[in-house]
Amino acid sequence: MNNGYIIETRDLRKVYQVGKVGVPALRGVDLAVPAGEFLAVVGPSGSGKSTLFHIIGGLTPPTSGQVRVANRDLASLSDAGRTRLRKSTVGFVFQKFNLLPNLTARDNIAVARFIAGSSSKLDPHFEEILVLLGIADRLDRKPAELSGGEQQRVAIARAIVNGPAILLADEPTGNLDTENSIAVLDLLRGLNQRLGQTILMITHNPEAAAYGHRTVHMRDGRIEERG
Amino acid sequence: MTFKLVLENLKHRPMRSLLSILLIGVPVTLILSLVGLSHGMLEDSQRRARGVGADLIVRAPSASVINLGGPSLDERLVGFLEKQPHVAMAVGVTTHVVDLPVFVTGLNLQHFDRMSGGFTYLAGGPLRGPDDILVDRSYADQKHLAVGDSATLMNHKWRVAGIIEPGKLARLVVPLETLQNLDSSHGKVTQIYVKLDNPANTNLVLEELKKVLPDYPINTMEEYIAAFNVSNIHGLREFIIVIMAIGVVIGFAVVCLSMYMAVLQRTREIGILKSLGASKAFILEIILAEALLLGVGGTILGILMSFGAYWLIGHLVPASIPMIIVPIWWPIAGAVTLAGAFIGALYPGLSAARHDPIEALAYE
Numbered sequence: 001m002n003n004g005y006i007i008e009t010r011d012l013r014k015v016y017q018v019g020k021v022g023v024p025a026l027r028g029v030d031l032a033v034p035a036g037e038f039l040a041v042v043g044p045s046g047s048g049k050s051t052l053f054h055i056i057g058g059l060t061p062p063t064s065g066q067v068r069v070a071n072r073d074l075a076s077l078s079d080a081g082r083t084r085l086r087k088s089t090v091g092f093v094f095q096k097f098n099l100l101p102n103l104t105a106r107d108n109i110a111v112a113r114f115i116a117g118s119s120s121k122l123d124p125h126f127e128e129i130l131v132l133l134g135i136a137d138r139l140d141r142k143p144a145e146l147s148g149g150e151q152q153r154v155a156i157a158r159a160i161v162n163g164p165a166i167l168l169a170d171e172p173t174g175n176l177d178t179e180n181s182i183a184v185l186d187l188l189r190g191l192n193q194r195l196g197q198t199i200l201m202i203t204h205n206p207e208a209a210a211y212g213h214r215t216v217h218m219r220d221g222r223i224e225e226r227g
Numbered sequence: 228m229t230f231k232l233v234l235e236n237l238k239h240r241p242m243r244s245l246l247s248i249l250l251i252g253v254p255v256t257l258i259l260s261l262v263g264l265s266h267g268m269l270e271d272s273q274r275r276a277r278g279v280g281a282d283l284i285v286r287a288p289s290a291s292v293i294n295l296g297g298p299s300l301d302e303r304l305v306g307f308l309e310k311q312p313h314v315a316m317a318v319g320v321t322t323h324v325v326d327l328p329v330f331v332t333g334l335n336l337q338h339f340d341r342m343s344g345g346f347t348y349l350a351g352g353p354l355r356g357p358d359d360i361l362v363d364r365s366y367a368d369q370k371h372l373a374v375g376d377s378a379t380l381m382n383h384k385w386r387v388a389g390i391i392e393p394g395k396l397a398r399l400v401v402p403l404e405t406l407q408n409l410d411s412s413h414g415k416v417t418q419i420y421v422k423l424d425n426p427a428n429t430n431l432v433l434e435e436l437k438k439v440l441p442d443y444p445i446n447t448m449e450e451y452i453a454a455f456n457v458s459n460i461h462g463l464r465e466f467i468i469v470i471m472a473i474g475v476v477i478g479f480a481v482v483c484l485s486m487y488m489a490v491l492q493r494t495r496e497i498g499i500l501k502s503l504g505a506s507k508a509f510i511l512e513i514i515l516a517e518a519l520l521l522g523v524g525g526t527i528l529g530i531l532m533s534f535g536a537y538w539l540i541g542h543l544v545p546a547s548i549p550m551i552i553v554p555i556w557w558p559i560a561g562a563v564t565l566a567g568a569f570i571g572a573l574y575p576g577l578s579a580a581r582h583d584p585i586e587a588l589a590y591e
Contacts, residue, residue, distance in 0.1 A: 059502065059584045080506065087504025098499045098588065102235035107228075112503045114228035158503070 005068075006165055006198050007033035007056055012065035014051050014221075025051040027221035028065065035165070038192040038199045040209035043218030049202045050170060052218070056200065057090045057168050058082035070165040087116045091159030095171035097151040099143040105154040106139035109161050116162040126161060133157050133187060149180030156187060160197065167191070169201040173208055185211045229509075233517045236489070247485040248524040251564055254474030255529020258560045260536045260550065261470050265463055267551035268328060269455045271393075276452050278395035280343040281318075281420035282429045283436070284451050286444045290418070298322075298407065298415035300443075305419055311436065313428040318342050319416030321406050325380050325399065329366065329546055332397035333406025342422050343395055350374045351389030354402055360385035361400040363393040366546035381409055398546055420448075471563050478525070478567025482518045486575040490514065497579050498587025507580035514579050518572030519565060526561040 012029040015022045026048045033039055041049050054060045056069055061082070067074045070089045077085065092098075099108045110120040122130070130136040133153045143151050152172060159167055169188065173181035189211050191197040201212060209215045217224045237244040285308065287299040298321040308317040320334040336354050340346070346353075349364055351374035360380070362372055367390045372378055376387045385401065407413045423432055429447050436445050446454075490497070497510055533552065540550045 054585055057502075083501075083504055083506050085504075086502060092502050094502075094588070098495070098502070100232075100496055100499060102239040102496075103232070107231065107235075111228055111232065111500075115500070115503050115505050115509065120228045 004034060005032045006035040006070055007031065007200070008066075008068045009052075009056075010066040012052070012055065012067055013063050014048075014055060014060070015063045025221055026055070026062070026065075029218075029221070029223055031216065031223060033198065033200065035198050036192070036196045037214070038189065038212045039201070040212035040215040041200060041202050041218060042204065042206070042209050042215055043224075047218040048221040049218050051221075053168050053170055053200065053202060056166070057092060058085035088162055089165050091162070091164035091167045093152070093155050093159050093167065093169040093172045095174035097143070097148070097155045097175070099151055099155060099158075101143050104140050104142055105135060105146065105150075105157075108143070108154055109139075109158045112158045112161050118162065122161070126157075129160070130157055132190065134183075147180070148176050149183055152176060152180070152184050153187065156184070156191075160191065160195075165198060167197055167199045169199060171202055171204070173203070173205065181205075181208065229512060229516060232513060233520055236493070236513075236517055237520060240489075240492070243485060243488070244521065244524075247481060247521045248528050250481040251478050251522060251525025251568065252528035252532055254477040254567075255526050255560045255564050256532040256536060258467075258471055258474050258563065259530065259533035259553070259556055260540075261467060262553050262556045262560075263533065263537060263550040264540075264548055265467070266553050267549040270551060271549040272455045273452045274394050275396050276448065276455070278343060279339075279420050279448070280422060281448050282423045282426050283421040283433060284446055284448060285419040285421065285436070285440065286446075287417065288442050288444065290444060298410060298412040298417045300416045300419060302414045302416050304440075305416070308419060308421055308436075311432065311439075313423050313425065313432050315422045315424045316342055317419050317421045319403070319419045320396070321403060321410065321412065321415065321417045322397075323381060323406060323410055326547065329398055331360075331380060331399040331401055331406060333401050333403040334396075335403050336400070339396070342420060346389070346395055346400075347392035349390045349392060351387065354388055354400070356386070356388075357402055357405045358383070358385055359388035359402070361389045361391050362387055363391050363398045363546070365393050365549070366398045369544055369546045383409055471560075474560070474563050475567040475570075478522065478564045479571040482521060482568040482571030483574060484571075485521065486514055486518050486572045487578075489517070490575045490579040493579075494582065494587050494590040497582050498584050498590065501582065501584035502588060510580040510582075511576045514576035515569065515572050518568045518576075522565040522568030523561075525568070526557075526564050529560065529564070530557055 009029050009031045012026050014026040015024045029052060041052065043049050055062050055067055055074065058074060062075055069085065072085060100111065103111060109122065114120045127136065130139065133156060135150055135153045135157065138146060138150055146154065173184055176184060185208055188199055188201065192199050203209050289299065300319065302319050305317045305319040308314055316338065318334065318338045320332050322330045322332050325331050346361065354361060360378060372387050374387055374390060378385045378387055407415065423429060433445060433447060500510060537550050537552055540548050
């Protein structure tokens with residue numbers, strides 16, 4: 001495995017135990033994502049999209065199969081190893097924004113830097129990205145004082161502040177109106193084009209999926225179709 | 228950043244934080260008040276014993292420091308002691324408990340004045356009749372007594388002749404003979420204070436008196452005063468330890484409950500931190516830091532509330548319970564509380580650290 005791919009999975013399987021019953025979420029996923037790609041993953045609820053993201057993002061280990069992310073074999077990583085992966089290699093953007101409600105936008109971004117072991121202070125280069133994201137003048141507000149679109153842009157800023165190899169966006173426009181959805185998708189595409197940021201985006205929306213270089217369709221824990 | 232995160236968490240739910248701090252502060256106040264009461268009572272006893280101006284004290288064979296026993300010393304011993312070499316004078320007094328820890332002391336005022344330099348009268352004057360009583364300021368404040376008032380003690384009606392400055396022997400002073408009559412102990416005294424011609428002779432006279440009165444506890448006043456400490460009061464140290472243990476348990480329970488609730492409320496936030504790469508140790512650190520901050524807040528509030536207790540007791544029962552503030556116990560009470568808070572935060576902290584990030588992120 002590797003061959004220049006930043007993400008590569010082979011026969012990836014995940015079975016969740018619900019009581020005494022094993023529920024398969026992934027049934028052998030093969031996926032290869034080159035660095036710098038903007039990949040959209042679509043599929044109905046329960047198709048395994050989120051599970052695939054959680055495994056690639058190091059939030060949960062696979063049951064079997066191989067998965068390499070930025071040259072690291074995730075199947076063999078311990079819990080602490082996956083924690084380190086999340087700290088530096090992967091950035092998450094969630095549908096519900098998932099900002100810490102007690103902290104200002106600036107501190108939400110700073111806490112990601114702090115956890116990664118960097119100085120909490122944002123560097124000048126990143127201040128330019130905040131301007132690009134259109135939140136430079138909203139940084140001293142708490143999430144409750146920001147619109148959904150602004151919150152999602154803060155979440156994107158937080159996700160990329162440590163320069164992760166991969167940005168995982170799980171339904172990033174799911175809670176936004178059309179105007180804000182377009183703004184967020186434009187931003188993601190801009191990050192991909194300007195910074196070469198590898199992005200995997202889960203979406204139900206075909207228009208959103210069209211922002212990606214290609215789209216993979218998932219159903220019943222498998223990749224059915226590659227576009 | 229950790230501190231900021233913790234502080235913002237506390238600010239985000241101010242009622243929970245303030246209630247936790249208040250509940251943690253209560254056992255701190257309890258500990259400090261108890262210590263303040265015991266130390267206050269002992270210091271008060273020491274100060275009043277020091278105010279007598281004697282060099283030696285002779286007590287009845289059955290007496291202890293706290294329990295002087297009944298008047299069982301033969302009053303003729305006073306005359307015997309005054310004839311001993313280097314003894315300038317001896318004063319026999321008798322005591323009667325009226326409302327523990329308040330005693331009435333019967334004495335010959337002229338003799339006592341010569342030994343001690345006399346009471347300082349804040350109002351009124353010395354004892355003139357057999358039913359006169361002197362009360363110190365604390366007792367007068369507590370019982371709202373003024374010169375000329377009547378006070379009934381020991382089923383006997385007294386006239387308040389004077390209000391005296393506290394700090395010399397007794398809170399309540401009556402004529403020796405009257406008290407002896409009331410106690411049916413004519414010719415008996417409880418203890419005898421001995422003043423020497425020169426304090427430098429104290430040990431010499433002490434040795435001589437022990438030879439001639441081998442059955443009597445005879446001590447220098449310094450020994451007697453030093454005996455007023457926590458370790459000489461049976462069970463007091465153990466009592467304080469029990470109260471401290473209760474303090475730890477309350478601190479533990481309050482913090483455990485509070486932090487457990489906090490962890491439940493913040494499950495999603497813990498998931499967010501974990502998705503950012505926060506380690507278990509970091510999550511535990513945040514929970515422990517928050518608990519310790521609550522503990523510090525509780526300690527400070529507990530200290531402030533102990534001043535409130537001091538003020539309240541000083542106004543309500545200044546004579547019965549002479550509480551003092553004992554700053555040396557602040558760090559001890561603080562350490563006890565923080566220990567409770569730390570232990571109390573461990574379970575919720577470990578529970579938070581073990582949260583599965585996916586489940587935590589899905590928590591509504």
